Amino acid sequence: MSRGRILFLFCSILLIGSLMLGGIGRPAWALEDDGEDSLYQYIGVFTEVLKLVRTVYVEELDLRPLMAGALDGSADALDPFSVFVPSSRVADFRRAREVGRARSGMMVLRERGVAFVAALDEGSPAHRAGIRREDVISELEGLSTRDMPMWQIHEILTRAEGTSIELEVVRQGEALPMQFELASFAPPQPTLRDVEEYAVLRIPSVERDTASQVAELLGGVGDRPLLLDLRGAADRTPELGFELAELFVGGALGTLRKREETLATFESDRAPVLAAGELSLLTDRGTMGAAEVLTSVLRAKQRARSVGTRTFGFAGRSKQIVLSSGDLLEVTDAFYAPIEGDKLSEALEPDLPIARRFFRVRPSDDVELEEDGEAEIPADAEDDAGDDAAARDNEVLLEALRLLREAPAEAA
Secondary structure, three states, X not given: OOHHHHHHHHHHHHHHHHHXXXXXXXXXXXXXXXXXXHHHHHHHHHHHHHHHHHHHOOOOOOHHHHHHHHHHHHHHHHOOOOEEEOHHHXXXXXXXXXXXXXXXXXXXXXXXXXXXXXXXXXXXXHHXXXXXXXOEEEEEOOXXXXXXXXXXXXXXXXXXXXXXXXXXXXXXXXXXXXXXXOOOOOOOOOEEEEEOOEEEEEOOOOOOOHHHHHHHHHOOOOOOOEEEEOXXXXXOOOOHHHHHHOOOOOEEEEEEEEOOEXXXXXXEOOOOOOOOOOEEEEEOOOOOOHHHHHHHHHHHHXXXXXXXXXXXXXXXXXXXXXXXXXXXXXXXXXXXXEOOOOOOOOOOOOOEEOOHHHOOOOOOOOOOOOOOOOOOOOOOOOOOOOOOHHHHHHHHHHHHHHHHHHOOHHXX
16 A cells, blocks of 8 residues: 555544544544444545545645645644644654743643643743733744644744744733743742641642652641642643652552553552641642642542632643654543542532632633532623733632632531
């Protein structure tokens, strides 16, 4: 079979998976096997559509960009961390993976075709330029992100230090031009501070040394109630959440699962650093990966209460597959899960929801509060904190402490 036929068949299978899922927005792990005949039926439909496009479309088409767009769209339909990379860009993509957000401070993902800032490091070039977490990136380097594959977005944001980046973000319906220079910066570290009668431990992101840093800070908690602030703590290393969890609980912690198979088990035989006292967690849409693992384990084993809004809903392991054509497909091949609970492929709902007026919600967000929570605020309601992100974050924190103080602990 020729290289072109192999690429076409692979493209067909990916697109069929997207069709069987019902389009963007439905997670790929919800796919049900309808049998081999159904698969070939969808292959036949796609082949017929492609033939019609080639013969009926107003202009003669070049199949290469058509197939590249189809493959990129199919990966985008799976989940925000799956990506297709053409062979000519694989080396650049792997270099970009190594750099990560070390020069921009941003983790950019795409959901339902919309590129947005999922995580933002305080003090980073993007943060100093005025970019905010959950901003929608509509343009990058003068090009629409809707027509830009994810590998290209990663490549632009990981160029050499000193490179000027121009972009346009959409915030609360307003288009804002932004510009900053890529540069190295000191990533934010965990901090412990007193807020009223609570000890608030802020974990802005989870890195390889975060667990040891948090362990040192826990010595200053004493017998005060502890709130772990996990807002915006997004990363690509969910397994590190178990290292954080064993600072509070011991024994069996969780697993790594692929469909119905358990690939790995995580447990701790060490004595917890802080095992007693009231423990709560503050989460939002930016809580992802290791922070979601930590939240789910502490809720299951420590009866910790979570307050805020639902989390992002993704703690998966990515796998890179090199195709015979030299192209690369990065897909999620397994999900992490607490020892007592489902795989972390869906958002975690808070025990104590915070009203939407305290958060700036992305247009594509579909957060709905429980009836017994705070009253739902219209999507076009103004942000009480205005454009001052620090004031808004502090307002959310104070509201979280009020809810924790007034809600009986046994209600969790």
